[in-house]
Amino acid sequence: MQDSYDVSIVGGGILGCAIAYFLSIITDSTIIVMEQEKKVAMHTSSRNTGKVHAPFYYNPEKKSSTATYALKGFDMLKRYCTFHSLPFKEDGVVEIATNEREIDTLLKHIQWAQKNGLRDEDVKFLSKHEMLQIEPNVKCEAGIVCVRDASTDYGLINQKLMEDAIKLGCKTSFENKFRSIRYNTNTNENRKMTIKGTVKDITTDYVINATGGNSLDIAHNLNLAKEFTDLHFRGEYWIAPQKYNALTKRSIYSVPRNTEYPFLDPHWIIRSDGRCEVGPNAVPVFGPYSYTSYENLMNVVPKIFASCKVGVLKLFLSKQFLQLVSNEFSSSFSKTNMVNRVRRFLPSLNPHDFKQRGMAGIRTILIDKNGEFASESLVVEDDSSLHILNYNSPGATGALPVAANIARTLVQKNIVNSTPKQINFPFSDEIS
Numbered sequence: 001m002q003d004s005y006d007v008s009i010v011g012g013g014i015l016g017c018a019i020a021y022f023l024s025i026i027t028d029s030t031i032i033v034m035e036q037e038k039k040v041a042m043h044t045s046s047r048n049t050g051k052v053h054a055p056f057y058y059n060p061e062k063k064s065s066t067a068t069y070a071l072k073g074f075d076m077l078k079r080y081c082t083f084h085s086l087p088f089k090e091d092g093v094v095e096i097a098t099n100e101r102e103i104d105t106l107l108k109h110i111q112w113a114q115k116n117g118l119r120d121e122d123v124k125f126l127s128k129h130e131m132l133q134i135e136p137n138v139k140c141e142a143g144i145v146c147v148r149d150a151s152t153d154y155g156l157i158n159q160k161l162m163e164d165a166i167k168l169g170c171k172t173s174f175e176n177k178f179r180s181i182r183y184n185t186n187t188n189e190n191r192k193m194t195i196k197g198t199v200k201d202i203t204t205d206y207v208i209n210a211t212g213g214n215s216l217d218i219a220h221n222l223n224l225a226k227e228f229t230d231l232h233f234r235g236e237y238w239i240a241p242q243k244y245n246a247l248t249k250r251s252i253y254s255v256p257r258n259t260e261y262p263f264l265d266p267h268w269i270i271r272s273d274g275r276c277e278v279g280p281n282a283v284p285v286f287g288p289y290s291y292t293s294y295e296n297l298m299n300v301v302p303k304i305f306a307s308c309k310v311g312v313l314k315l316f317l318s319k320q321f322l323q324l325v326s327n328e329f330s331s332s333f334s335k336t337n338m339v340n341r342v343r344r345f346l347p348s349l350n351p352h353d354f355k356q357r358g359m360a361g362i363r364t365i366l367i368d369k370n371g372e373f374a375s376e377s378l379v380v381e382d383d384s385s386l387h388i389l390n391y392n393s394p395g396a397t398g399a400l401p402v403a404a405n406i407a408r409t410l411v412q413k414n415i416v417n418s419t420p421k422q423i424n425f426p427f428s429d430e431i432s
């Protein structure tokens with residue numbers, strides 16, 4: 001069985017579906033989403049913290065595009081969620097300093113917030129006394145309160161984007177895993193490439209790789225981004241019993257203790273449905289779907305071979321990284337250790353009250369030859385493919401503006417034709 005399309009998007013996470021949505025608005029070129037699972041939103045896009053992140057803790061010198069997309073993402077998500085009556089709760093967030101030394105970091109974050117485009121009224125520094133007035137159960141030396149931060153359900157947004165794209169003519173191929181690409185040399189074939197799938201091959205002119213944790217493997221398959229390797233980190237959560245649901249009014253983040261690594265410490269999270277959780281940590285695992293010990297073990301051998309690269313070996317020689325890994329493992333094995341990481345600033349939490357794990361999600365982070373983590377997401381292209389790599393937090397926040405930008409670029413490059421549809425869908429007025 002074989003199908004033919006102008007553009008094939010591999011990956012039905014929030015990014016792939018958002019690209020499918022915007023392309024389906026802007027063009028009548030034929031589009032397909034190829035997804036390995038039975039439906040979309042089965043992985044990271046529905047296994048995250050659900051925050052619409054305001055860009056106050058992204059260094060504008062290192063993460064300017066992350067910050068820009070996060071800023072735009074807030075407005076676009078608000079509009080999309082309002083249109084479809086999806087959860088979008090503007091509940092704000094607090095970042096706290098647990099000791100005097102961390103206050104400097106809060107002040108730096110206020111400056112970053114301004115440089116990243118947040119307004120003065122969006123982010124405010126609060127003294128210890130002022131913090132006690134707004135969040136009496138939080139123990140801290142000072143805090144930042146950001147009102148332009150929200151909670152949502154990215155899994156629902158992901159599904160809705162796919163539904164909308166289908167209504168606009170996009171096709172889908174589920175339970176069809178990308179295996180490889182072959183360039184067509186037979187001149188009778190009317191498409192440049194054939195994607196080999198597990199159940200169906202797809203011939204296409206252009207491929208977009210939005211496969212999250214698998215995206216580097218697919219780029220390598222096309223001989224791209226060979227200078228990078230990747231590591232996977234499982235973010236685990238514990239669900240707080242209901243009696244804690246009124247403990248704070250906002251989600252609480254602490255100043256990150258390891259600023260050179262791309263993960264924050266576990267937070268106190270209030271989800272859009274009011275559920276509270278502690279998490280996520282960042283436990284190294286062997287694959288992008290290693291949610292359980294069994295799934296993790298299945299990936300040991302391939303990952304060990306793939307990891308024998310200079311960059312990863314350099315990273316594992318770093319004492320600081322090994323210290324971080326050991327902390328993360330200890331909070332994976334011990335619920336008490338995990339809850340205690342948040343109990344530092346919410347002393348009334350009792351680890352024994354936590355009975356149920358939340359849904360873990362996995363970050364896949366690129367590492368270069370020097371053993372450095374890539375700081376931002378990366379778009380790698382050749383004439384007939386585009387790959388979005390290292391698409392990590394706040395990737396869900398930025399997915400709509402990133403996808404709109406990719407769709408516009410494909411029109412400008414004449415990869416798809418420019419035939420905007422006359423429809424009443426969010427952003428159809430702006431994108432076309």
Ligand SMILES: Cc1cc2nc3c(=O)[nH]c(=O)nc-3n(C[C@H](O)[C@H](O)[C@H](O)COP(=O)(O)OP(=O)(O)OC[C@H]3O[C@@H](n4cnc5c(N)ncnc54)[C@H](O)[C@@H]3O)c2cc1C
Pocket residue numbers: 010011012013014015016034035036037040041042043044045046047048049050051052053176177178179210211212213214234235236280360361362363391392393394395396397398
């Ligand atoms: C613990 C955690 C917390 C986070 N919290 C937040 C947050 O609060 N706010 C925020 O903005 N961001 C957050 N993020 C980041 C955000 O969730 C991700 O950046 C985003 O969901 C990535 O979307 P994606 O579409 O690239 O990947 P995914 O959602 O993983 O989608 C990739 C898709 O590709 C498919 N696929 C993979 N390989 C193949 C193949 N070979 N063939 C066919 N299909 C394939 C997969 O099945 C999957 O459906 C968090 C991430 C984690 C891990």
